[in-house]
Amino acid sequence: MVGNDKKTGWNIHEMAQKVAHDIPDGAYVNLGIGIPELVAGEVPEGREVIYHTENGLLGMGPVPDSGQEDPELINAGKKCVTAIPGACYFHHADSFTMIRGRHIDICVLGALQVSERGDLANWSTGEEGAIPAVGGAMDLVAGVKTIYVISKHVTKSGDPKIVEQCSFPLTGKGVVNRIYTDLAVLDVTGDGLLVREMAPGVSFDHLQQKTGARLNQY
Amino acid sequence: MINKIVRTPAEAVAGIFDGAVVMIGGFGEAGSPIELIHALIDQGAKDLCVVSNNTGSGHVGLAALIENRQVRKMVCSFPRSANSKVFPELYQRGEIELELVPQGTLAERIRAGGAGIPAFYTPTSVGTPLAEGKEIRVFGGQSYVLEYAIKADFSLVKCRAADRYGNLTYNKTARNFGPVMCTAAATTIVQAKQIVEPGGIDPEVVVTPGIFVSKVTEVGSPADESTLVAEDRRYPW
Numbered sequence: 039m040v041g042n043d044k045k046t047g048w049n050i051h052e053m054a055q056k057v058a059h060d061i062p063d064g065a066y067v068n069l070g071i072g073i074p075e076l077v078a079g080e081v082p083e084g085r086e087v088i089y090h091t092e093n094g095l096l097g098m099g100p101v102p103d104s105g106q107e108d109p110e111l112i113n114a115g116k117k118c119v120t121a122i123p124g125a126c127y128f129h130h131a132d133s134f135t136m137i138r139g140r141h142i143d144i145c146v147l148g149a150l151q152v153s154e155r156g157d158l159a160n161w162s163t164g165e166e167g168a169i170p171a172v173g174g175a176m177d178l179v180a181g182v183k184t185i186y187v188i189s190k191h192v193t194k195s196g197d198p199k200i201v202e203q204c205s206f207p208l209t210g211k212g213v214v215n216r217i218y219t220d221l222a223v224l225d226v227t228g229d230g231l232l233v234r235e236m237a238p239g240v241s242f243d244h245l246q247q248k249t250g251a252r253l254n255q256y
Numbered sequence: 257m258i259n260k261i262v263r264t265p266a267e268a269v270a271g272i273f274d275g276a277v278v279m280i281g282g283f284g285e286a287g288s289p290i291e292l293i294h295a296l297i298d299q300g301a302k303d304l305c306v307v308s309n310n311t312g313s314g315h316v317g318l319a320a321l322i323e324n325r326q327v328r329k330m331v332c333s334f335p336r337s338a339n340s341k342v343f344p345e346l347y348q349r350g351e352i353e354l355e356l357v358p359q360g361t362l363a364e365r366i367r368a369g370g371a372g373i374p375a376f377y378t379p380t381s382v383g384t385p386l387a388e389g390k391e392i393r394v395f396g397g398q399s400y401v402l403e404y405a406i407k408a409d410f411s412l413v414k415c416r417a418a419d420r421y422g423n424l425t426y427n428k429t430a431r432n433f434g435p436v437m438c439t440a441a442a443t444t445i446v447q448a449k450q451i452v453e454p455g456g457i458d459p460e461v462v463v464t465p466g467i468f469v470s471k472v473t474e475v476g477s478p479a480d481e482s483t484l485v486a487e488d489r490r491y492p493w
Contacts, residue, residue, distance in 0.1 A: 091429075092359065092360075093283040093286070093429050093432050094283075094429045094431050094432050095428075095429050108428065109285055109286060109480060109481075109482055110286045110287070110427045110428045110429060110430035111286075111428040111429055112283070112284065112286050112429055116283070116284040116285075116286075116337065121428070127426070127428055127429060127431055128431070129363075129426075129431050129432065129433070129434065129435040129436055129463070130283075130359075130360075130362075130363035130432050130433045130436060131363045131364060131366070131367040131435070131436045133363070134359065134360030134363045134364060137360055138360050138364070138378065138379075138380065157383075162385075167348055169335055169336045169343075169344045169347055169348070170335075170354070170356050171333070171334045171335055171336050171356070172333055172334070172356060172357075172358050172359070172386065173333050173334040173358075173359050174333070174358065174359040174360060175358075176358040176360075176361075176380045176381045176384060176386065177358050177359060177360030177361065177380045180378070180379040180380040180381070180382070181360070181379070181380070207384060207385045208383055208384045208385075209384060210382075210383065210384065211382065211383030211384075212383075
């Protein structure tokens, strides 16, 4: 069935729930800026997840109450946050030792494009004259054990974001493990993209039509 | 007697020379040594290569140093942000150089500079445009790119408490690049919110040992960069 796009699929909170469901109790997790931040609010009751922010905090808590903001207590997006009881602060070399030394279990990132081999492009559209800015994205994809991408399945103009080969500059090669979109959850495997779950109202044919690479069913 | 305390930010930055490599701590405004940067603007050293994670906000602090045309080149991981206008404009006009470095590679290059390690291999950026033209080597079947250490002539760092030996503690996520930058410069200059007597910092909680620090000056009430940006203040005032 090729449904009406407005009625099919998951909204971003449901996408974040799907990601959160796959984060096990006790995991050390780094969430990218933007939609990935929603994941923290969806972790099922009874699981303890420790959030790392690369600017030097393990045990990041929610945003502070109004009036309680501290400009020296921020996250990687430079927004004010809190520290949970049991949190710790550290300098950048230690913070990226956690990332690059494969100590962080899961990182959830947004994407411009993901290839069928798990290549990720999420830092630059390569546009002439744009100011290039990479931050910690390349370190995260190179060093974190499991990389989850959360993203709309297609761009605003309807182009596939999941493609055979990324046309935008890469953040990392063969780094993505799983992709959560508004239409499906896909695993990146040695045998290509496997459809793990489809959103309500989405058929395999519809999903394939919205995807720029070949999909396989489990 | 060892006494690294100097009276003013102006005195602390007096020796910074034209063409120097200057590391400046901070992640956004958190940890940015704004009074030392303003003193450097007053002092006027130019043709600087500045190593800092960002390029400053509005028209104060690091953005003002760049706007005052004292910076030839920026080495950073994220040169734009919501309120950064000065660097993007100069960069688009081709009037300032940029070396873009992944954030962890930047931290590690600085750490290596401070630890006497000339270069190292890392998987970060392999297969991306930022590894183009760099030496790649395979270890255990995985590719790694060669990255070189960064050393500086001067580091400018903000901390919470210091003593006359230069032992430092920091405040929350304002610590960020400070400790590694302290180790990687020939001369490390620190602004501390408070200077305490030796022993006033528990040796168990010293974050930067004093051996890495050259000069400390007390700035008891440092400016709040985001407030200055919100008020559209410009330095020099």
